[in-house]
Amino acid sequence: MAHQWNGDLVTMGWWDDIWLNESFASWMAAKETAQRNPDWKWWEDQDDDKESAMSADARATSHAIQQHVTDELQAMNAFDPQITYSKGQAILRMFEAYLGADVFRSGVRGYMQARAFSNATTADLWNALSRASNKDVAAIAAGWTEQAGFPLIAVAAHCDAAGARTISLSQTRLLLSGADAATSHWNVPLQIRAGAAGTAQSVLLSDSDQAVKAGRCDEPLSVNADAIGFYRAIYDPATLATNTRNLAIFRMLTGLRCSMISGRWLNPGRSSCRAISHWHPRWR
Secondary structure, eight states: OHHHHBTTTEEESSGGGTHHHHHHHHHHHHHHHHHHOGGGOHHHHHHHHHHHHHHHHTSTTOOOSSOOOOSHHHHHHTOOIIIIIIIHHHHHHHHHHHHOHHHHHHHHHHHHHHHTTEEEOHHHHHHHHHHHHTSOHHHHHHHHHHSSOOEEEEEEEEEOTTOEEEEEEEEEEOOSSSOOTTOOOOOEEEEEEESTTOOOEEEEEOSSSEEEEEEETTSOEESBGGGOSSSEEEEOHHHHHHHHHTGGGGTTOHHHHHHHHHHHHOOTTSOOHHHHHHHOGGGO
């Protein structure tokens, strides 16, 4: 059904933007399945695909979602299930969370209406989302489709005398081996939650070193609430210890458990959230 909108009604202008067809179809299929069948916990199931994408994207040989295509072989190679489909789906979900579901839907509707029965480019999508959100979405999002890889977010907490916490955030590209010769940088739409019952706060990490207020130091903390972001996080020892001590209150917060597993192991693709949660009794 999703391909009737992304692929039929609006078709990418050239193979460089095949992700506009495939990522959108994957994302919409998952979103509708999760909404209509909440007991299926579909986004947990999709974690397998996301982990596979992160495993591939953490290698120096990975490639960007958008690739310049000049011949038939390159066009065939553009149908990469890990990057074109799964990473593309994940970043669409990440930006929907950052912009808000209503704003994101409004932007996508505008994109569809403007390019109906015609062709589109990634720039057309970013421009439509920019008009809907009053944000420069192209400047924020381009790095996620035009360069390979994803960031590792380092979190360092600082506590004042009253116990209020400020976190310093920085980023580097996560690679399984080797160094990042390109000095990659992303504008990262974080979802920061302090405390088990806290509301996630959308924060755009754009600077190389950025400070954000984040609750109290005796509360657990996640900078990837609900595990929506396509990035890893690593916490300072004190914050990690606080999160670990509060495992019992996270029994129903599967997304937070997933992001803690990922950040603690720092090994993309090692195992899915669902598999680890089932295997380890403390996460059940």
